Amino acid sequence: MVAAAGIGIEGAMGALQRAAGEMSLRVWMETHREELLLAWSGxxxxxxxxxxxxxxVGLTNAHGEVATIQCAKKLWQRVGRYLAARKERAxxxxxxxxxRREALRAKRQQAIEEENELKARMARLAETAEWKRKQEAARKAASPVTPAPAAAPTAAPSSGPVGQGVPDGFVMLDLPRLEGVSHRAYRPVDPSLPPVREGEISPITGLVWSAGDDLPxxxxxxxxxxxxxxLRDVGRxxxxxxxxxxxxxxxxxxVMRTAKLxxxxx
Structure with missing residues (x-):
């Protein structure tokens, strides 16, 4: 007796084809139609x-009979439509x-871009935090707590920049002291930092700077x-x-036009 694992499907296919009749001729056509057309060159x-x-060779129709010319032609056409539909489905x-693969690739690329944007934003936040730390240190160094003499008169606001107490690496801009210009305009500046460009995102608010670059x-x-x-300070x-x-x-x-608007x- 032959072991069950060693038995192929040839016998089963033959039994099915013999029982179905048409399947014998139909299966042959499905298997060899394209090959025959190619070999016969149209x-x-x-x-x-x-x-x-x-x-x-014993190929019969659905009733187990020899296929007539008309029956064979109809079956040939039906098999052709079936193969065309199967090819279209494939x-x-x-x-x-x-x-689906392209959508998955796009989703992965979007995730990478979002991760890179998050990293860049975190880096900008860290840069801003460091800059604020330096600004705070500069403010404390420029404003030591010392009691004023009782008889000393009150000094008028200076028209030039205050250069005292500026920490190393910082500079004071040569700006006039104007009423209505906030204290932010007179903070010490780190010249090693690049100017803020139009289109960059504020790390504090997340809004886009849209009114031009920093002015030298x-x-x-x-x-x-x-x-x-x-705009208010720079415009004034x-x-x-x-x-x-x-x-x-x-x-x-x-910038002046934008400020006036x-x-x-x-």
């Missing part, structure tokens, strides 16, 4: 010769599988939470230093 098939050959499944010689946006406050300083726009640089004039009665 020439017209001789169905009389084929049906005689079907009878010789192609559609392949397209859908590729679409003027307070940096790093001193501010909101761009409107920066620009108006004091340039009574008209004629002497302004192109970027200064652009944002700040009434600037």
């Amino acid at each position: 020439r017209r098939l001789n169905w009389k010769a084929l049906c005689e050959w079907f009878e010789t 192609e559609l499944e392949q397209i859908e599988a590729e679409a 010689g003027y307070p940096s946006k790093r001193n501010y939470e909101y761009e409107r406050d920066w 300083l620009l108006r004091h230093l340039h009574p008209t726009n004629v002497t302004m640089t192109r970027e200064e004039a652009r 944002s700040i009434p009665n600037l």
